[in-house]
Amino acid sequence: MLVAQYLLGSTVSNQICTSSISKLAMSGSVIKNVAVVGASGSVGRFVVKALLEENFQVTGVTRETSKATLPEGVRHVKTDYSAASLQEAFKGQDAVVGAIGSITPGEALTLQKPLIDAAIAAGVKVFFPSEYGIDTSDHASKDYIPFLVDKIETLDYIKTKQDKISWTAIVSGGMFDWGLDIPGFGGLNIPAGTATIFDGGNIPYEATTLAQVGRAIAKSLKKPELTKNQYVYVNSFTVTQNQVLAAIEKASGKKFKTSESTVEELFSGGAEQWKSGNPMGVLAMIAGAVYGKGGLAQFSTKQGLWNEKLGLPQEDLNEVVKAYLARK
Numbered sequence: 114m115l116v117a118q119y120l121l122g123s124t125v126s127n128q129i130c131t132s133s134i135s136k137l138a139m140s141g142s143v144i145k146n147v148a149v150v151g152a153s154g155s156v157g158r159f160v161v162k163a164l165l166e167e168n169f170q171v172t173g174v175t176r177e178t179s180k181a182t183l184p185e186g187v188r189h190v191k192t193d194y195s196a197a198s199l200q201e202a203f204k205g206q207d208a209v210v211g212a213i214g215s216i217t218p219g220e221a222l223t224l225q226k227p228l229i230d231a232a233i234a235a236g237v238k239v240f241f242p243s244e245y246g247i248d249t250s251d252h253a254s255k256d257y258i259p260f261l262v263d264k265i266e267t268l269d270y271i272k273t274k275q276d277k278i279s280w281t282a283i284v285s286g287g288m289f290d291w292g293l294d295i296p297g298f299g300g301l302n303i304p305a306g307t308a309t310i311f312d313g314g315n316i317p318y319e320a321t322t323l324a325q326v327g328r329a330i331a332k333s334l335k336k337p338e339l340t341k342n343q344y345v346y347v348n349s350f351t352v353t354q355n356q357v358l359a360a361i362e363k364a365s366g367k368k369f370k371t372s373e374s375t376v377e378e379l380f381s382g383g384a385e386q387w388k389s390g391n392p393m394g395v396l397a398m399i400a401g402a403v404y405g406k407g408g409l410a411q412f413s414t415k416q417g418l419w420n421e422k423l424g425l426p427q428e429d430l431n432e433v434v435k436a437y438l439a440r441k
Contacts, residue, residue, distance in 0.1 A: 144238065144334045148172040148190075148206045150213055150228060153181030155291060156245055156326060157212035161187060163327035167335060174202050194224075199231030206235065208334055211243035225267045233277045239337055242267050244282045245326050247402055248412050250344045257380070257407040258398055259387065272342075281333050281340045284412060285326050286319025286348055287403040290437055299400040300354070300379070303361065303441075308369045311376045311404055314354035318403050318410040322433060325349045325425070332423040339422065346416045349428040354404070360434040380406045 147164055151157040152173030164171045165186060173183040177191045192198040203209055209232045213224050225242055232240050244264060247254050255262040271280045287299075296302045300309030321329075329347040333340040362369055383397025402409045412418075420427055 142338050144169070144207045144337050146170045146172070146206045147208045147210060147334060148174050148203055148237075149210045150174045151243075152183055152187070152189075152212065153179060154212055154214075156214070156243075156323060157210075159323045159327035160210055160212055160330050161327075163324070163331040164334075167331040169331070169334065172202070172206065194227060196227060196231055196234070199227060200235045203232050203235035203237055206232075206237050208239045208241070208337075209237050210241040210330055213243050225263075226270055229267075229271050229274065229278070233274060237278060239279045239281060239334075239341070240271060241281050241283065241330060241333075242271065245285050246288065247286070247399070247409050248284045248344070248346075248416070249282070250284070250416075251409060253407060254402070254409055257402050257409065259395065275342055279337070279341045281337075281342075282344045283326065283329050283333065284344055284346045284416075285321035285329065286410070286412065287321070287400075288326070289320040289322050289349060289433070291323060292320075292400075292403075293437060295396065298396055299403065300374070301358070301361075303365075303438075306367055306369050308354075308358050308371050309374050309379075310354055310358070310371055311374055311379055314358070316376070316405050316410070317351050317353055318405065319348040319413055320352055320357075320403075321347060321349045322428060325428060329419075329423065329425055332425050336423065340419075344416070345419045345423070346412045347418060347420055347423070347425060348413060349433065350430050351411070351413050352430055356430060357434070360431050361438070363431065364435040364438050376401050376404045376406055379404070 147169045149157050149160050149171065152161050153175055161171055161173055161184060165184065172188040172190055174190050174192055175181055177193050179191060183189045190202045192202050209228065211225055211228055229240055247258055247261060249261055249264045249268060252265055255265055268282060292298045293303060296304055300311060333345055358369060379397055380401030383394040383401065386394025387398065404410060
């Protein structure tokens with residue numbers, strides 16, 4: 114009798130489990146195959162790594178001229194960005210992650226709109242536009258960072274198509290290690306051992322490592338119903354300039370030479386360069402926005418972080434800095 118009850122219970126349990134899986138699959142919420150456009154770039158390679166660690170089937174999409182070698186287990190597809198080429202690259206994909214970027218207005222939308230159209234034509238379920246920075250849900254952001262107008266227009270465009278494809282926009286604030294790689298970005302020059310401190314250096318801002326961005330995308334794809342048609346706010350840590358400098362001095366064992374300035378001077382200097390035709394002026398504008406210009410820096414308090422909901426632990430500033438310097 115007990116054996117019979119056990120077998121009956123096991124059968125019912127299996128039926129319930131099978132039914133649940135079937136319903137989940139029918140709902141379109143299971144994501145398995147993911148294409149990453151710009152898979153060899155500064156963001157894309159970390160996205161690929163994180164997706165592999167989460168056991169997704171990954172296709173890396175690069176330009177025809179790319180000489181990149183992608184990790185083992187990644188299907189590599191090259192495209193000329195024509196509609197037919199992109200549709201073929203996206204065939205059989207559940208999700209497409211955009212990991213391309215430009216600081217020139219007009220280019221980002223030109224690149225991303227065809228991706229969205231091709232993804233829809235190929236039957237893709239979800240598209241991640243190339244965000245990963247300043248919060249573009251605040252349309253005032255375009256008044257401070259010129260190229261953000263394209264990102265905003267990209268989101269506006271896909272929102273008109275969300276009956277055909279869903280979207281998730283990852284907002285990550287300042288790209289922490291990317292910024293450290295650029296001498297002078299945000300006032301910090303590690304090779305020279307110098308730092309410009311803005312407005313006292315105690316303004317809190319959001320910072321996220323490239324690896325954390327990749328993990329945020331992978332975690333979001335694990336919970337597609339939670340992140341569907343959402344701006345998802347993540348970071349590695351909320352820090353200040355003074356905290357970052359202290360971590361770098363501790364890890365390097367070197368005392369930096371510091372000078373003082375203001376966020377307004379940082380931003381306006383970059384804006385003048387931009388207006389005079391120097392596109393690199395936008396880097397100072399980005400740094401100014403990260404440090405609080407326009408009220409764009411503190412989404413952890415304004416919007417709330419998604420880290421816990423995604424199962425994405427925050428990182429330790431000192432450990433991240435120590436590991437960063439060890440790689441140099």
